[in-house]
Amino acid sequence: MTSPSILPQTGTFPRDHHPRLSAAAIMYRVMLATLPGVLLLLFFWGIGIGIQLLLAALTALVCETLNAKLRQRSLTALDVASGLLSALLLAIALPATAPWWVVASGTGFGLLIGKHVFGGVGMNIFNPAMVGFCAVYFSFPAAMSSYPGDYVPAAEVLAAIFPGAFEATISPDALAAATTLTQFKIDGQWADISSKTWLISLAWLAGGAYLWHKHVADWRLSAGFLGGFFAAALLFWLSGYASLNPLQHAGAGALLFTACFIVTDPTTAATGRLGRWLFALLAGVLALLIRQFSNMADSMAFAILLANTCAPLIDSYTRPQYIRGQRQ
Template identity: 40%
Template sequence: MKTSPFLIEPTPLQRVMFTVAVALLPGIVLHVGVYGIGLLLQLLLATATALLTEAICLKLRGRALQPALTDGSAVVTAWLLALCMPPLAAWWLVVLGTVVAIGLAKHAFGGLGQNTFNPGMVGFAVLIVSFPAQMARWGAPLVLPALDLSALDQIRLILAGALPPGVGFDAIASATPLDAVRTALRQGQMVPAILQSPQFGDIGGKGSEWIAAGWLAGGLLLWRQKLIPWQLPVGYLGAVVACSGLAHLLDAQQYASPLFQLSTGAVMLAAFFIVTDPVTAPTTPRGRLLFAALAGLLTWLIRSFGNYPDGVAFAVLIMNIAAPFIDQYTQPAVFGRKGAR
């Protein structure tokens, strides 16, 4: 139609979820290139568990199976959880986290569109609080000189906890870049010296900076397709940059630069794929900016002063609680009236 009125049809949920899955592929490919094929098995386990849990919950609730199992929402939740997990984590960890995400965080609240908290982040938070040692078992990036596990070795490690004869997990283990920085700072080292370690690249953790670039590319695709509002990633990344930039300016010996914060850990993944969850984020433009900025602030605070190296999950869940309150007090002005509402 070339003249008004113009009617905008809502984008089908199945198409939205398919596009999100496609947008995740660049980061997934780079993640596999950096850490190995173990991530693909984690994605497969999470996907199968999510669909099975979804089917069981729908059956118990007396709901039709086919629409929910084919809309892609459970698969996207499973992928986001798996992408936050150590690639070589035991199989039961990702299975348990996915059951919690789908069964507790999603269906216990009424199903798709009714959940208060981001399901994937609920699953991750339960795992990292309950099993901190197992969730810290990251293998070394393949770009570092370490024992090279074959694809079959990685599968055996995930499914059976078995390593090649005479090899312990310490031989292939490596702290995440964020955890390495936090530990070294507590030992009295300074950031510039810490970042000289072979574990770090030009701006962040070696390899993780490429993964962050993959999330950025996928996120820009979602924004270009108008599937995410600009306020959420801009507010989140802006807050992380502002906080880390000010701290780095005041004391570069103790606080890493904004580029390090953006290119390490789950910040880019959170900015475009987690904070932007339409169900658990505010709906008003000002509310989205405030929500995302506060989530970014909390992420940086937890990273810098908390007991966990990456604060994305906890920051998002805390702000999920505040989302209805933010929506209520950031309503735009009603057309034809002065002031809000």
């Protein structure tokens, strides 16, 4: 008699709902879901995000091609899709006027160190886009703290991204504008969230809803992340320890973008249904704690990476097993 096969729980990964779709096709659907938010970023802040997307995509293609050559194998559609998706998410998270070397080094570090060092697609334990973000956050603090405060003309964007290559200079007020969270960290004064910021946040939420509806992303991860974050935020606010209420937190920073596109990465999250709830709750609570107590403007990337380190431990206690098709 053959030994019983023991398999992890199914029904939680995108391909369980789309058996006819390739993994690459699923990744392109995720990219499509970011389109509303990207278009609003272009409309409100200028072409900077578009240039960053192109730079990140080119860097990703170079890194994936280099990795394939070093491993002496052909470049696959999955390699390209995975690299482009990580590059897209990182470019969205970076300042639209960050110099080109910030985008290139962040994308390269995230893909080569955050993904391929662990064996490539499906083997990485950390989200590659967030690995790249943290790398450039600590390596280029000045560039990573300069977010546009308003629409930036194309000439000024090019001068900021490619210093020395263009005659135009970007105005200091446009380049060094403090975000709502940054200003609050500095002087404790809360500025009203602009309608632009709310619209962009809602655009990310619309993209997330599309992914949940199509079963491309697991809604449990998004719901657990937001639930953990808002529960912790409400607790601190009601206790009088924090001056920001949950609604103010919701519209500031990258909370909804993270909930819809970052925490939902199936490779770096826990795998079982219960495990995914616990993983997402942990990430949400960590995001609030880091935002509340650290000196960093926002906390999403660091919270995700910390939760990624706990995913294997969560799996070891919560992942159900099947023996000959029967759940234990």
